[in-house]
Amino acid sequence: MPNADVIIIGSGIAALMTAYYLHEDNNVIIFTKSNKERSNSWLAQGGVAAAVSKEDNWRCHYEDTMIAGCHHNDEKAVKILVREGPKQIQELISKGFRFDTDERGHLQLGREGAHQFRRILHADGDATGRKLVSFLLKELINKVTIVEEEMVLELLITNGRCAGVKTKKQSGEVGCYYASATVIATGGCGSIYAFSSNASTVTGDGIALAYRAGAEVADMEFIQFHPTMLYVNGKAVGLISEAVRGEGAILVTEDGRKMMESIHPQKDLAPRDVVARTIHAEVLQGNNIYLDISMIANFSKRFPTITQLCRSYGIDIESGKLPVVPGAHFLMGGIKVDVNGQTSIPGLYAVGEAACTGVHGANRLASNSLLEGIVFSKRLAETLRNYIKENMFVETSPHTDNHFVKKITKILPTKQKIQTLMMQYVGIVRNESGLKHAKQWFEQFSIPDLLNVDLDELTTEEITIINMLITGWLITTSALKRTESRGGHYRTDYPLMDENWKGTRIMRTKEELFVNA
Missing domain, CATH: 1.20.58.100 (Fumarate reductase/succinate dehydrogenase flavoprotein-like, C-terminal domain)
Known part of the structure; x- marks a missing residue:
């Protein structure tokens, strides 16, 4: 019966960052039901939001996050996010991660919906998530055990605390692994919807695991729909980042009417829920909606991932119009945790989109998700170091409370x-x-x-x-x-x-x- 200090379920930013901060002092095993690159983090285009410019500050980022979240946010969690975010960004840069810079070496900052300032950091244009995941995987080579193609079936509960996991391999073989602490970092549940920006593997597994074990969940009704999924032959086939609208693109009807002109003061950069509902109402009336990108110079260079996506589906970006429809994008709720990632079950933790700290409130502010994974995984790692010292793994019996x-x-x-x-x-x-x-x-x-x-x-x-x-x-x-x-x-x-x-x-x-x- 293999054991570890920490078992992490998932392979996105939250999982990998937690492992990154833990691996020097602890034996860490990561389980992912598919391959390690197949996650929402790998697909993330928009970037990381952080108040790093001179004209910006954490208070403005805090205000934008609270407004987007309709003041349903946990204020303590939001302050942690926006105050610690810039420090974490600088730490990543010091470790060798490269965000996009201008010709003078200054960070290039983009703007997205509901942000007062340009504060979105990107890597390789619209490939930020992929770059972050690749960087972390490289840092973790031979330092943690990553088990691919092995699904976690259930959490092992012993004497009221989480003692590890039961897994199933592709071959059908079932095994048990024990640990001092178990972390759920499986992402959200977007792929339980027909139209979704999520990886097809993101089907609410971590939330169901926790709920089956008796953990509390919260705010599950709050699902963010991204306004602009590329729409081809009746299917949503990929994400068109909000950064495109941040660079000036506008939503138009087939006859060229500027759709958001009279809907919201921020027009095309209104909060996502407002934009998604507006497009939805138009679609119900039988109207086709397009994202007009004709004003963006060097679109293919600025957005190489989106360009490749469009071309793979035969969409001509030179036409200047991309057909779009909203799709399920992000879960604001999830497994209820405190700001250190502790769930209602001792020994069980959650971080990232699977967790609900209350940081996003009723609607996530654009590009706060990668930041959440970066900031709260470090807090979780610090918590786990102390927890493991006080709760060294001693359980070697296969007995559990599970029935x-x-x-x-x-x-x-x-x-x-x-x-x-x-x-x-x-x-x-x-x-x-x-x-x-x-x-x-x-x-x-x-x-x-x-x-x-x-x-x-x-x-x-x-x-x-x-x-x-x-x-x-x-x-x-x-x-x-x-x-x-x-x-x-x-x-x-x-x-x-x-x-x-x-x-x-x-x-x-x-x-x-x-x-x-």
Whole structure:
């Protein structure tokens, strides 16, 4: 029975940064169900937001983050993010990471929606995430163990604390690994929607793992839809970064009408929820929406990744118009943690998009996600160093508190069925009747049974579908509970939030489900 100081589930920025800060003093194992480059972080185009310019400061970044988050944010978490961010950026640079600079060697700063200043750092144009992941993987070679193509089935709970994980290899072999601390860094759940910017592997696994083990989750109703996914033959095929609008691109209808002109003071750089809903309303009226990039000089040089994406689908960027549609992009909620990453289960931690510190509130400010992974992974690593010293791993027995004995009694739906349902009823615009329909649909598969099913004999595809059902049910039932419209949660049957009210966190616990069942 192999053991480690720390087990990390996931291979994006949050996972790798946590390992980066821990590896010198600790034995770290990283598990990823696919290959180590397949993550949302690898796909991230926009960049990292940080108040590093002379005219900018952390207070302005704080204000922008709070406004975008509709003041549902945890103020302490936001201050940590924006105050520690610039220091972390400088530390990365000092370690050899290279952000884009101008001919004088000064950092090139882009602008994105809802930011007062240019404060977005990029690497290789629109390949920031890929560059960061590649840098960290290189730094971690032969320093941590990275196990690819091995899915974590469940968390091992012993005497009320997390003692490790049970995994399944592609061959079907099941194994147990024990650790002093376990970290969930699996990203969000965007791919439970039909239109999504996320890697296809991001299906809510970490959230379902934690919820099955009894951990609290929070704010699951807040899903951010990115306004501009490239739209080809009825499918969203890839992200068009907000940085494109930051450089002057505008949203237009087929007849050339500037769509955001009269909608918001910041026009095309309005908060993402506003832009996504506006495009959605136009699409429902049968209108095609385009991103007009004709004013951006040297587009292919500034945005090489997007250019390659467009060409691979036969879209001519020389025409100056890219067809777009909104797609699920980011989960503001997740596994409830404090600012040090501690969940409601001792020994279990979460960081990055899988975690909910409250830092993003009801709607994430553009390019705060990579920053979150950088800042909070370091805090988590510092917490884990102290925790491991005081809680050295001693458990060598296979005994756990887990009692997953139920068998699947219903035929599971396809991934596509879940994705279509979520997009139609729990998407950009919601209402009570649609949410109730979705809730009833999910509950026909018996959520209590899915939380207790024995996964050992199931395929990884079946386990993924179970995780999608649990996560989709959590989003749907949380959306029903929030009887207001706020940020990424918009209901046509309830008004916008009271600007003077911060709102309350909607927590979901496994115990609550069984009490109400």
